[in-house]
Amino acid sequence: MLRLLFLLILIPTLAQAQQPLKLWYNKPAEKWTDALPIGNGRVGGMVFGGVGQDRVQFNESSLWTGRPRPYARPGAAQYLSQMRALLAAGKQKEAEALAAEHFMGMQDHEEGYADRKAAWLQQVQAMKAAQATAPGHTWQPLQIPTPNGWENADMPSLEGLDGAVWFRTSFDLPAAWAGKDVTLSLGRIRDADITYVNGQQIGTDEGISKKRRYRVPAAALRPGRNEVAIQVINYYDKGGLIGVKEQQPVFVVYPEGADPAQNVPLNPAWQYWVQDENPPLAPSYQASYQPFGDLLLDFATKGQATNYRRELDITQAVARTTYTQNGTTYTREYFANAPRNAVVCRLTASKKGSISLNALLQSPHKDYKLSRVDDHTLALAVQVKDGVLRGVSHLRVATKGGRVTLTDQQIQLQNADEATFYLTAATNFKSYNDVSGEPEKLAAAAQQRVGSASYAALRKEHVRDYQQLFSSFNVDLGHSQNEQLPTDERIRQFSPVADPALQALYMQYGRYLLIASSRMGGQAANLQGIWNESLTPSWGSKYTTNINLEMNYWPAEVLNLSACTKPLFTLINEAAEAGQVTAKEHYNARGWVLHHNTDLWRGTAPINASNHGIWVTGGAWLTLPIWEHYQFTHDRDFLREQYPVMKQAATFFLDFLVKDPRTGWLISTPSNSPEHGGLVAGPTMDHQLIRELFRNTAAAAQALGLDADLQQELTTKAQQLAPNQVGKHGQLQEWLEDKDDPTDTHRHVSHLWGVFPGTDITWADPKLLQAARTSLVQRGDEGTGWSLAWKLNLWARFRDGNHALTILEKLLSPAEGANGSERGGVYHNLFDAHPPFQIDGNFGGAAGMAEMLLQSQSGTLDLLPALPTAWPTGEVRGLRARGNFTVNLRWTQGKLQAVEIQSEAGQDCVVRYGGKEVKFKTKKGKKYTLNGELKKG
DSSP states (O other): OHHHHHHHHHSOOHHHHTOOOEEEESSOOSSGGGSEEEEOSSEEEEEOOOSSEEEEEEEETTOBSBOSOOOSOTTGGGGHHHHHHHHHTTOHHHHHHHHHHHTSOOOBTOTTHHHHHHHHHHHHTTOOHHHHTSTTOOOEEOOSOOTTOGGGSSOGGGTTOOEEEEEEEEEEEOGGGTTOOEEEEEEEEESEEEEEETTEEEEEEEOTTOEEEEEEOGGGOOSEEEEEEEEEEEOSSOOEEEEOSSSSOOSEEEETTSOTTSOEEOOSOOEEEEEEOOOOOOOBSSOOBOOOEEEEEEESOOSOEEEEEEEEETTTTEEEEEEEETTEEEEEEEEEETTTTEEEEEEEESSTTOEEEEEEEEOSSTTOEEEEEETTEEEEEEEOSSBSOEEEEEEEEEEESSEEEEOSSEEEEEEESEEEEEEEEEESOOBTTBOOOOHHHHHHHHHHHHTTOOHHHHHHHHHHHHHHHHTTOEEEOOOOGGGGSOHHHHHHTOOTTTOHHHHHHHHHHHHHHHHHHOOTTSOOOBTTBTOOOOSSOGGGGOEETTTHHHHHTHHHHHTTOGGGGHHHHHHHHHHHHHHHHHHHHHHOOSSOOOOSEEOTTOOOSOOSOHHHHOOTTHHHHHHHHHHHHHHHHOOHHHHHHHHHHHHHHHHHHHHHOEEOTTTOOEEOOSEEETTEEEEESOOHHHHHHHHHHHHHHHHHHHHHTOOHHHHHHHHHHHHHBOOOOBOTTSOBOSSSSSOOOTTOOOSOOGGGTTTTTOOSSOTTOHHHHHHHHHHHHHHOSOOOHHHHHHHHHHHHHTTOHHHHHHHHHHHTSBSBOTTSOBOSEEOTTOOEESSSBOTHHHHHHHHHHHHHHEEOTTSSEEESTTOOTTOOSEEEEEEEETTTEEEEEEEETTEEEEEEEEESSOOOEEEEETTEEEEEOOOTTOEEEEETTSOBO
16 A cells, blocks of 8 residues: 555646646747757758748758768877877977877868968959949948858858958047057957058958957048958858957057047948958868758738747647737647658648748758759759758648649749648768768658658657657656746746746756757767758867767766667767777777767867867767666667777777876876867876776676676776876866866866766765865856856766756856847757857756756665755656666655656666665566655555
8 A cells, every 4th residue: 555655646746747848939039049949860940930931940960061081190190109208398389289280180172272272362362442442342231240250140142151251331530539540449350351441451360369459550541531441351161250258349449559448439330242252162170060951931911910929849849830910810830750751830720711822942052953843842952062962852832722833943822721841851971981872862752751641640640759759757846937938038037946847848858859859860969969050050060079979968868868879879880980090090009089079971080279189088988878878778789789889999098098107107198188278198087088988898898798808908907097186276186287277267177077977986985076076166157058067967966956056047047148148058949058059058957957866877876866955846757777777756845755766677776865775676677666765665
């Protein structure tokens, strides 16, 4: 009877089961980070929900720039010993200079680029300001600054543009300044500029970090109006007048040497014209993820809309827009069906014959092509500017009533009762070394799979397929009246106490985004998941492997989405294959290595700059998800299949590590504590990663009964690695030397990897754990999205729930300020802000909330280890723990009431809560119920 009572306690109430997991708004999206994301792992869409025009911006996971090519630099290994010697001698800058010249990876288009660039520059710079501003050019207005590049200025002619662009404006010179030199302050510019005042060149510079402040001699100035003309040269990525991140005023003039605050602003009515948009393709270390196109629905019905509502139901993965116009209620539903690989959009109205529109496809890619496929289908074909990939999308319409007319440009629909659009997309990508796919056939085949299935059948199939993943988990942290507010208003008013349900929604939204962006058959979730509208996305929207890619998958196992890891393991296996070449060419080592970034083509060589690009433990980190997957699932077939990847990653470090002559420890050199402190010997994070790799690989070999000699070698070498050290400030040292600055608030907390996600530092060593905690305190609580998410997980591992909640509150703060500024937090659609948008914070935040409720890294099930006081009552069902356990928890007044544990593998189970610990044997498939005192019911 007591056992039955506990089971009843764990069953959610009807109110809990019906808690609304919806994002909703009372107006259409005004910008991309207002729009609502849908996706099936291969095709993703952002739904704007406009009234006069609706927009669905869409992506396909394999549309990238670049091509299959060599990434490793032949012969780089011959410089390895020199780099090590320079670092050992304390000559960091010399080591970085040598590495920059000889050790970085191969860039695409690097051969002959200097000559091509010089010839092009000579051509475009032959034009001076007098010619540029002479009559005959079509100037267009542009709002300055463009902080994220002119590509984001909502000007179609500037989307994805590289080349030479002229800008002009003016300022009025005060009479009191006559005869004085003045300073023209322009802030930062991407990439190079030649700046003129009244036709006279007054300055030129290059580099986006340089703040342009040019002296304008008095002789160049005129009484009254003065003309400013700037030729901006942008070779690749983003371009434009981007301002500065400081208080110094920009786009002003002031007397030379005077207080910059005593300035005259430049005329805000800037204009531009494009001189040349065809520079030679610039060298690039890695490729960039690309947008595909836009579906636009232009509606014939005019008039004011009332009762507007736009929502995303994450229990069903369906977006919906409804409103009333001229007495008719219109409804649209959108979803991305995974079994058929199609985005579906259905339009209905309360009155027959009310749906009239033009449906168009367009793309930011230059020279995209539209064509009519048949009486109901339009095709879009795109080709990336820099690379070999091309894509084809098909848009088909089915109607009830009305008239359908197709041209090569659009689908015209008149007076239909209802209409359903089916969008499919494909590329010629087959694998990282094969681009022989036929996108025309693939897009058509997906339409054939949709076939004549009814909308109701497709929707039912979609919801069933999605809920097989999503419904495995439920969380309830309480409720309040704020749940009645639109989501953007909830974010503005958020506090943990005022809106506990927003935290539960945020946690579930992270799971939704992972399902939508990482499904079997698609690519792994990148820096933006599967969503991107820019031809020049920040950081290429690639896979950054010194934290961000791994963070994307932190929630996968613990939040019951193990199936979503399949694309990640595909990436890991391919990177391991490609990384063997890099290991040989750069380190003359066996095994495989991956540095701090990879892309669709599985580049593994060091990129960008030697002071942060030479970081050798990306491959080591990517073996952790393999081991974690085995710990959570006990899938021996999976482990047997993936063990060679772990073994070869460990083999690389057996060859790479060297003995430090001062200490006798094995150290990693050259390397980097990610993006902090430059090229060094012996960063702490490396040693934590390698130690865990050696231990996990030895454990995997033991579990499989393989490689006894290797097990012993790895165990011995793990013990010889440089240990974690406590420094003079009580901190965990980030480097081999005790040189940490306690006032340093750098966004990376790399040396705390051993606390989370690793297990190199645990409660078994309270001295080291305290040192790690001290380091985290010194770094501070501020940060952008992913950095906050990492700190959230760390505070959970420190079992400090209230501090973890402080970080979570920052993660859920508004990212957009009233003046257009951005910071870490969330956008209106709950996307994480780095800024700009980066999805890792969403995933890391969801994982951190799970860590607050359950931890299992030490071999025990630690229940509610970091429960904050602001979550006094709650319930969670479907948490996963190592040992292949599924855990349901319920607590009230901050105390555990009951726990139900299902054993999926029949392992011994150890449970700990409130200073108590129980251990019991389990049988596979059996459930075990304990009360708050850990007594069986």
